Amino acid sequence: MLRDSFGRVASDLRVSLTDKCNLRCAYCMPPEGLDWLPSAQLLTADEIVRLVRVAVELLGVTEIRYTGGEPLLRRELTDIVARTTALRPRPQVTLTTNAIGLERLARPLAEAGLDRVNVSLDTLDRETFSKLSHRDRLPDVLAGLAAAHEAGLRPVKVNTVLMRGLNDHEAVPLLRFCLERGYEARFIEQMPLDAQHGWSRENMITADEILGLLSESFDLAPDEQEERGSAPAERFVVDGGPARVGVIASVTRPFCGACDRVRLTADGQVRNCLFATEESDLKAAMRAGASDEELAERWRAAVARKRAGHGIDDPSFLQPSRPMSAIGG
Numbered sequence: 001m002l003r004d005s006f007g008r009v010a011s012d013l014r015v016s017l018t019d020k021c022n023l024r025c026a027y028c029m030p031p032e033g034l035d036w037l038p039s040a041q042l043l044t045a046d047e048i049v050r051l052v053r054v055a056v057e058l059l060g061v062t063e064i065r066y067t068g069g070e071p072l073l074r075r076e077l078t079d080i081v082a083r084t085t086a087l088r089p090r091p092q093v094t095l096t097t098n099a100i101g102l103e104r105l106a107r108p109l110a111e112a113g114l115d116r117v118n119v120s121l122d123t124l125d126r127e128t129f130s131k132l133s134h135r136d137r138l139p140d141v142l143a144g145l146a147a148a149h150e151a152g153l154r155p156v157k158v159n160t161v162l163m164r165g166l167n168d169h170e171a172v173p174l175l176r177f178c179l180e181r182g183y184e185a186r187f188i189e190q191m192p193l194d195a196q197h198g199w200s201r202e203n204m205i206t207a208d209e210i211l212g213l214l215s216e217s218f219d220l221a222p223d224e225q226e227e228r229g230s231a232p233a234e235r236f237v238v239d240g241g242p243a244r245v246g247v248i249a250s251v252t253r254p255f256c257g258a259c260d261r262v263r264l265t266a267d268g269q270v271r272n273c274l275f276a277t278e279e280s281d282l283k284a285a286m287r288a289g290a291s292d293e294e295l296a297e298r299w300r301a302a303v304a305r306k307r308a309g310h311g312i313d314d315p316s317f318l319q320p321s322r323p324m325s326a327i328g329g
Contacts, residue, residue: 001060002262002299004272004306010262012063012230013055015048016328017074018266023098024134025122027161027190028324031134037326041267043283045076049083051264051282051295056087058296063092067328069266072101078112085113094118096159100137102144106151117148118157118186123167124177132166149182156183157246161190162205162213171213179243186233186246187214191274191324207234207249214245230260250274256309263328270299272306274327 002010020036021029043051055061064084071077084093095109096118106117121141123129129138149156158178162168171187178185187210190203214220223235223244232255233246256273263271268283280302282295290298 002055002303004303006257006306006308008257008259008306009060010260010272010303010306011061012065012261013052013061014065014067014261014263014328015052016067016069016264016266016326017048017071017077017080018042018069019326020073021068021070021098021325022073022100022135023070023137025120026132026166027163034323034325037267043266043268045080047268047283047286048080050286050292051268052084052091053087054292054295054299056089056091058292059299061091062089063094065094065096067096069325069328070098070100071095072097072099072105078105078108081109081114082112096120097144099141099144099148101140103140103147106144106147106153110151110153114153116155116157117153118159119145119148120159120161121145121174122160122163123170124173125167125170128167128170132163145181145183154182158183158185160185160187162187162210163190164203164205168205168209168213171210172217175214175218175238175245178245179238184244184246186248188248189251191250204251206252207247208252210247211236218245220245228258230255230258250310251312254309254312262303265322265326265328270302271327272303273310274324275310275312276307277321278305 024031024033052064081093084091092115093113094116095114099119119141122132126136126138130136145156160174162171175185189205189207211220219239220236223237226235228234232248232250234249234253235244235246238245265271268286269279269281271279280298282298285298286295
């Protein structure tokens, strides 16, 4: 297994398929975008599937989450999903996406075996969406959400980052939007992972603030029917149920002690944490002819060095050089 020195076992692998994205969200990258990784540095589809197979068959990984950048931009996505769901033991396979293009791909992805999707949606206002993402694509996102739900990729989870003075007044409308359509809303504290390094704790909408905003219109009670375990979201029953809403408080209520995640970047680097400053290169070893067991041993050694927590509150904390789009969520 992928066990670290604190006894945590990584069974949830987040795999970035590309660092490219078709939005320019303010909390991730500048309006002009970033320099993308050269194609030769990216893992091929065969290399991705091989490393995922090693993780599943040799290292006990039970859940694969494909991310980006924007994973729908990866042309081989459907094939990668199909080959992943064919592994034994079969892992749960999910996708985090901005949903641009999902209207067309939801059905093929479901047929390939994808279990469900997480969709980023920070506003229901078209003008605010354009201001935040520098692209006028809100109708495409909403169409992708509906297509995913219709294709059976449920529960469709909607991830929202509230930003002070921009969309914090939309907490209640966004939750109501999700409740009416059978989606599960998840509100996420903004994290210091933007390429511009412009994050500040003072501007972040905290979990307490999020819950306060939602409680003005909804009755929220802690979900006691399901153990949180290693799940990043603290879940609350809305108006007596059955609907739930999640709050991910990575900054103010860190859950590092129960973390079961490990990440693989689009260029083949193992990262133990979103905020890690160290990486372990699997791509170079694989391309140099390493066996599956040799790759697994390198992976074990990398995870063994995982730190106790992300350290955001430590005075020595340094934001990672890679932004979220280049890490994979």
